Amino acid sequence: SLAASPPMVLAGGFFVLILLGAALLLLPWSRVGPLSVGDALFTATSAVTVTGLGVVDTATHFTYLGQGILLLLIQLGGLGFMTFGVLVLLLLAGRVSFSHQFLVKESLNQTQLSDVMRLVRHLARFVLIAEGLGIVLLALCWVPQMGWHKGLWHALFYTISAFNNAGFALSSDSLSQYVDSGPVNLIITALFMTGGIGFAVVSELAQKRSYNRLSLHSRVMLLGTLMLALGGMALFLLIEWHNPATLGHLSTGGKLWAAWFQSVTARTAGFNTIDMSAMTPAAVMLFLLLMLIGAGPGSTASGIKVTTFAVLLAATRAFLLRRPQTKLLNRAVPAVSVFKALAVTLLSLMLIFLAVFVLAISDHDKPFLDLCFEVVSAFGTVGLTRGITPELSATGKAVIMVMMFLGRVGPLTLGFLLATPRVHRVRYAEEPVAIG
């Protein structure tokens, strides 16, 4: 049926794109030296799902053409997902409820499905403006330092990689050399946060220009992003302040920049300016949480999303205070949204558990915490790594590839499934069981 097809179309499109991308990367003009089919598939999957996990070094294993192909895959994957996310929102709007429809109309200023083309044009303009600005600003930093040729290429590559939250970098230590550079920290984080918050929020913000008139969705995204960024930064500073391998050797200013960057990159971007494998277990746990949360629905981000996390916290509060309604920023979250938040989160956790379990067998020589890190990084399409992904067994790499794919396609598909229950003829008699 037509109702079932959109997520299948998305998954199928991504799958074809990955195969095509891998074939292009295997061309002799794309690569420097040999590249196995498995590594090409892994790299293409990582690019299309805008994850950034790698089994080979981007800068040394690919020619300019190869890097250009990666950029194309990243841009198509990121843009495809954003467009699709917006279309699903529109599609859901037509079939879910008046209030949901109202949300979409309000935030996108669209009245019906025939406006799709106008919407896609809006989206394209948004991407062009953001990426154009990014290229110009980064070029201002890097051209004086690297010269026109290399400076512009770096500006282009990092802008596309950052705006699409892909996390691909042109050096093996990501952006570590800019750990205390204010301009680079600001431009890169601004790019990936804009790409990650969701087009609906940006669009509504551009129209209303006032926080108080925004929809609940946009207000939760903005406030939630701010609180997660500052909370993550504060916790990271507390945990890693004296760790000589991460923050310890930096000046106070450098510590603040590094904590800011690491706090916001963890929720899907995937660049890093400090060594992930040198972090303490507590910091790794903080990262697991942030990577699981991710950024905004209908954006280049994966994970359960900031809104889902906010609803979970609000619902917990409502349970403990025994309130009949889940309250969030002076609005009540509908019971169906609370249910969806719980379901999405638990299904994600089940999938992560299963993947780590398989890795604990196939790659039992690797530290357990590192296996958790790579799996959650893949599922949230974050791309941060404790350095073990290139050393994983073939089974292990396959698991990571599947998790990147499911992390990217899964939640949308799931949202779609949850929103459109199939009519079922057989009705069963209800009978309760005791819970907890």
Next chain:
Amino acid sequence: SLAASPPMVLAGGFFVLILLGAALLLLPWSRVGPLSVGDALFTATSAVTVTGLGVVDTATHFTYLGQGILLLLIQLGGLGFMTFGVLVLLLLAGRVSFSHQFLVKESLNQTQLSDVMRLVRHLARFVLIAEGLGIVLLALCWVPQMGWHKGLWHALFYTISAFNNAGFALSSDSLSQYVDSGPVNLIITALFMTGGIGFAVVSELAQKRSYNRLSLHSRVMLLGTLMLALGGMALFLLIEWHNPATLGHLSTGGKLWAAWFQSVTARTAGFNTIDMSAMTPAAVMLFLLLMLIGAGPGSTASGIKVTTFAVLLAATRAFLLRRPQTKLLNRAVPAVSVFKALAVTLLSLMLIFLAVFVLAISDHDKPFLDLCFEVVSAFGTVGLTRGITPELSATGKAVIMVMMFLGRVGPLTLGFLLATPRVHRVRYAEEPVAIG
């Protein structure tokens, strides 16, 4: 208000019992050599919450009087919880729904709250019969081997510890010396599975004597327990078959007994016949899952419960097949039960995450997987250990104590809170947010 008090009464009662127990354990006649106040409190908490985690060795640090005090705390904690669980079920029956009321009436054959005393008498008779049988059967194994004096004491101690799923043992390697002893394996597992499946199920089974006429609750408990036991056994055999430190050195018969025992003990009993710290990471993950699941509601078990786990799986299936109803054994689970299952599980996971996070800071020298193991073991009041609990910092031990207490008292309290929403005057306007 009266509605809020039952869980508070339970928590308060347990708290007083723990303080009293610690004071008694500190008496010079109870202990062999010195015992710190912290260790006495930890031991009393472990006994009252029927967990079995220890910071000192039961056999060598306590006199017969001290061990007798432990038995008393275990029996009061276990029985108190079972009684309370049944009372809450009854109480809920009066206020939740007709179908729930029907469930309780059906399974307990009670018609109203005034029958409480009769119910408690039934419960006491059940405990006496089960424990009497256990003592006689274990004495038949151990008196010929150890003599009357020691044999009878062991039979009494292990029966009470097993039936209440307390996991306290009289040797530091728990029941490892009986790893391939058929009779001991059978008697001990029968005792803790009977105590852990819940009085409601036992009571209904005694009356109806036919699986097909049982309530959905009892059928889910029986079938779920069987499948978890056999599934856990099969996975454990697969993972650990060649591990020389666990199953590798045993005969095939010994392997089967050990896998059976470990599979069923993990879901709350807490005895062990193989060395937990020698298991591979994959087996540890299997244990994390089993310990989190636990056994039956209204029993001596903690964890999210078998019914909750069954509802989670059934709900996942319903999501993926896009069915409007969550089907379980040809019955539909009410939406409110599905919601409760999701909420209980996620709240438990949040609590576990928080506890491991604190331990990752306070005890960062310990392996991460071991910290996860001890926290889940404490929260599920299981009592299995990777051997690090006695070596934890003061903060770490406090976290474990809090988790034992919350694991025991929490789910019931939570169930109570979820079942009785407080009437709230302010109603907020509903507005949806995008999820996932």
